[in-house]
Amino acid sequence: MPSATSGQTIGPFWHLIEHPEWADLTRFGAAGERIILTGSVIDGDGNPVTDAAVELWQADPPADDRFPGFGRSRTDERGEFRFTTLKPGPVPGRGNAQQAPHFAITLHARGLLKGLVTRAYFAGDPLNDTDPLLSMIDDPNRRATLISRPEGQDRWRIDIRMQRGPNAEPETVFLDI
């Protein structure tokens, strides 16, 4: 049997398959607590990454005809992505563990030969303290890169740094899945 097919970069011209409405996961009429998740993608020089595809997946609320659970946003000329979606609740972890509410996020871009995976949790959620992934990361500055911050009502921000920044801003925690 063949091993899994190799990845190759999404390149700078992936917008040919971009449909901006995909960034709104509520567009099919999903009911629930609507929030915006936004942030910018930043490279190792501190410059915005303006040609990325940011993909979001959430296992909760469960996907159905009115809620796809999946979204895709371009980054704009400021490196910013923006999703409108429903706030996820906690989901089961392995064994008896429970996971704090989170989004899975994959970054695809020119210069990435394969997708770069991370997560976005919610600041202040009491389950963060016992979340299995967050508990694995000892350095509080790096753990904080996985946690979105409130930015006005129903709006959350998480910046994604592909490398440590010029002013020692920590690199986002990326996941080997």
Place this chain on the structure above:
Amino acid sequence: MESVRDQASFRPYAPGTQPPYDAPAYGSTHKRHPRESLVKLPHTITEVSGPSFSPAHFPSIPDLSVVHGKSALGERVIVHGRITDEDGRPVPRTIVEIWQANTAGRYQHPGDQHDAPLDPNFVGEGRVYTDEDGWYRFTTIKPGAYPWRNHENAWRPNHIHFSFFGSGFAQRLITQMYFPGDPLLELDPIFLSVADATARNRLVSKLDMTVTQPEWALGYRFDVALRGREATPMEG
């Protein structure tokens, strides 16, 4: 129709079959690859579940060679293949996204400033679904090679971009399909970023006379394998 199997973790990739994040010969990776170690995350429901797409919400675009009833310029080709997992099980009813340059090697994209003509009858976006047995098929124009500024006199080999979802978030795959006999392949840092030569060469499609249509279009076959699942559910 979720089965116990759908709850199982995906297996690790075979060594050498996936490109690295840091590929010095591909300049755009320099400031865009993680320098810290990745954190290994055992799969949970977040990684083993994934989106499903239906033609009702996301209609098929199976013929890229005609726009508003007018034929694009270039060499018409039929591309087909089968999507399975690493155990050879077909991946049915899954979405396949496709995008590419036109016959002159130019994308219909504001960021593409290559001095080559646009074709009013070619956009370069496709979308198809696999059938019950994992087969997909679309018609397009063979894309042209084009220059990029990675190094002196750098040219990308002819390629079609593909995006696959499979059944779980950790199965997501974005790749490029190449054409057999392209002399640019051995000069291309993106193609060469895959260390394992057997895996790399599976990105090259094969001429397929069984789907070639006489007096109409050459056929190419590109089979794809997505990650297989462990034999037992993750909670087991």
